[in-house]
Amino acid sequence: MSDLERYSRQILFQQMGESGQVKLLNSKVAIVGVGALGTVIANHLVRSGVGFIRLIDRDLVELSNLQRQTLFDEEDARLQLPKAIAAQKRLNRINSAIIIDAVIADLNLENAEELLMEFDCIVDGTDNFMTRFLINDVAVKFGIPWVHGAAVSSRGMFASIKPGITPCYRCLFPHVPSGTGETCDTVGVLSPLTDIIGSFQAMETMKILVGEKTTPNLEQIDIWDYSTMQMDISEGRNPNCPTCVKHQFDFLNRSSELQVAYTTLCGRNTVQINPRNKRELDVKKVAAHLKKSGKVTGNDYLLRFSPDEDISIVVFKDARVLIHGTNDVVKAKLIYSKYIGN
Template sequence: MSNLERYSRQILFHPVGETGQLKLLESKVAIVGVGALGTVIANHLVRSGVGYIRLIDRDLVELSNLQRQSLFDEEDARLQLPKVIAAQKRLNRINSTVTVDAVIADVNLENAEELLMEMDCIVDGTDNFMTRFLINDVAVKYEIPWIHGAAVSSRGMFTSIIPGKTPCYRCLFPHVPTGRGETCDTVGVLSPITDIIGSFQALETIKILIGEKTTSNLEQIDIWDYSVMQMDISNGKNPNCPACVNHQFDFLDRASEQQVIYTTLCGRNTVQINPRNRRKLDVGKLAEVLKKSGRVSGNDYLLRFFPDEETSMVVFKDARVLIHGTNDVVKAKLLYSKYIGN
């Protein structure tokens, strides 16, 4: 029992008990997106003793994150650490017995199955619909439960999606919404709502891992006016759903019109370029080359290049680039081609 002492108060909670705790210790969870929701989810799951947690995120820590992304601090922002690396360092200090696997990547059709297919549960910490549809395709294809969550302004929602038992995400949202909609970068967000939604997502994950019943609702909360709405989705399965009924996984299909390489990040004046062909960049050598054309900073995980006063390029080792200072995809492609290659 000595190895379980750190979880003693959780074990005293009867629905978990020692049996449930042992299940948690043997479980594998992927958290996609380590921002406001993902940091809360990861914090709870590591403290709860989930044995293996894979953190996947494409971005680096910035000062504007610190208002709500609870695993990061000013030093992480100063060092321009990738979010998964900063989170991993903090989580290892919280619970060294948990394996925290940090993956610096944008989840896309090239890597989604490899990153997610062997997990016992997937948790949504993302901020965009395309990634959620992709997670849903993987989850349905491999029969992996996943927890959807979202938060913006003072509002948030979450639900559990269990293939074969509940409606899938595409049953609930048949089409990728047109337009950009509201995001944290356009209308803001209050940190208490991300804490609340992330905590509920962590709870739903724990329930799934120990075999307890999860919510049958799409739970919606607004903390500004203290309102709660529970939408029963148990009968929401679409009999013609492309994903969970017809097993047509459009977001994993390379020929699908759903696929993109160039993505504008809403509200951030940023374009992400994610090359289809995988390759490894030596960012150290690239930094030496780019110093001839502009200012360069960085660390072991990425470099930041300033080709002019208005634009900066964050280059990751997998050749993925975030181009800050523009929403113009044509300009972004030209910069990528000029400084990184085709």
């Protein structure tokens, strides 16, 4: 019992018990996105004793994250640490018995199956529809349950999606929404909201891992005027769903028109550029090259290059690039070609 002592208060909860705790310790969870929701989810799952957790995130810690992304501090922002690495460092101090695998990457069709296919549950800490459709494709293809969550302004929602049992995400949202819609960067978000939604997602994940019943609803809440709505989705499976009925995985299809190398990050005045071929950069060599053209700072995981006051370029080891200072894809391509190359 000594190894379980740290979880003693959780074990006392009748529906969990020692058998449930052992299931958590033997479980593997992937969290996609380590921002406002992802940090809350990871914090709870690590403290609860989920044995292996993979953190997948493409971004670095910035000062504006600290209002709501609870695993980070000012030093992380000053060092420009990747979110996955900063979260891993903090979580290792919380529970050193848990294996935490930090992956600095943009989840896309090139890596999604490799990164997600062998997990007991996938948790959505993302902020965009395209990644959620991609998660859904992998989840349905390999029969992995996943927990969706979203939070913006004062409103949030979450749902548990179990392939073959519940409607899949594409049953609920048949089409990728046109336009960008509201995001945290355009209309803001309240920190208590992300704590609440992330905590519910962590709870749903734990229920899945121990084999308990999850909510049959798409749960929605507004914390400003405190209103809630429960939409029963248990009978919402689309008999013609391309994904869970026809097993047509469009978001894993390399020939799909949905696959793009250039992505505008909504509300952030930033364009992300993915390399055409998987490779790893020597960031020190790249830094030496770019120092001839402007200011360069960085760490072992990335470098930030500023050719002028208006543009800032972040280059990751996986050759992915964020160009801050424009949301014009054509301009971003020109900047990329000028300073990084083809």
